[in-house]
Amino acid sequence: MHIILGLLGTIVTILVLVSRLRGVGIDFGWLNPFSWAHRRRWRKKYNADPAFMIESPMEAAAGLLYVAAKSTGEMTQEEKSFILNAFQSDFNLSNSEASDLLSSSAYILKNVEEVANKVGAFLQPSLENFSESQKESTVELVQKLCSLGNSGTDTQQKLLKNINKAFFQKNQLNENWK
Numbered sequence: 001m002h003i004i005l006g007l008l009g010t011i012v013t014i015l016v017l018v019s020r021l022r023g024v025g026i027d028f029g030w031l032n033p034f035s036w037a038h039r040r041r042w043r044k045k046y047n048a049d050p051a052f053m054i055e056s057p058m059e060a061a062a063g064l065l066y067v068a069a070k071s072t073g074e075m076t077q078e079e080k081s082f083i084l085n086a087f088q089s090d091f092n093l094s095n096s097e098a099s100d101l102l103s104s105s106a107y108i109l110k111n112v113e114e115v116a117n118k119v120g121a122f123l124q125p126s127l128e129n130f131s132e133s134q135k136e137s138t139v140e141l142v143q144k145l146c147s148l149g150n151s152g153t154d155t156q157q158k159l160l161k162n163i164n165k166a167f168f169q170k171n172q173l174n175e176n177w178k
Helices: 002-024 033-046 057-070 077-090 095-108 112-117 119-123 132-146 154-177
Strands: none
Touching: 057 077, 057 095, 057 112, 057 119, 057 132, 057 154, 077 095, 077 132, 112 119, 112 154, 119 154, 132 154
């Protein structure tokens, strides 16, 4: 019995000490593993690149077109007009909505090389929202954009290969196992 009373006295003393230290301004909340995990998840989400969090297929396709145009350097006027026309005709957007989509793609996709090298990670949040026809249409639009003027550079061809791999690799694996 005296052992239990000593243990309870020690626990109460520790709790009072922690309470007094908290009142002075010293916080031991960082010792809580649940709070630590929550802060860590929030920090990862807050510091993440917004380019790799796009869930809309239209925005992802617009991003891929922007990356294809910027992968050779600066976007030419011909590429910009092609992208705006594609947004208007294929996505059924007005002129102002198309220019807003292009400017938002330019704002979100600041690091074009990183997106071009990690197309699978870029498409991962939105991949299940794409229909088969949207996937084919996106690949076709990027191919048309790459064939403008300079008939596609090596970086654009690599980008096309990565896009095809990200869109259609999973389907090929599923067909082999059926």
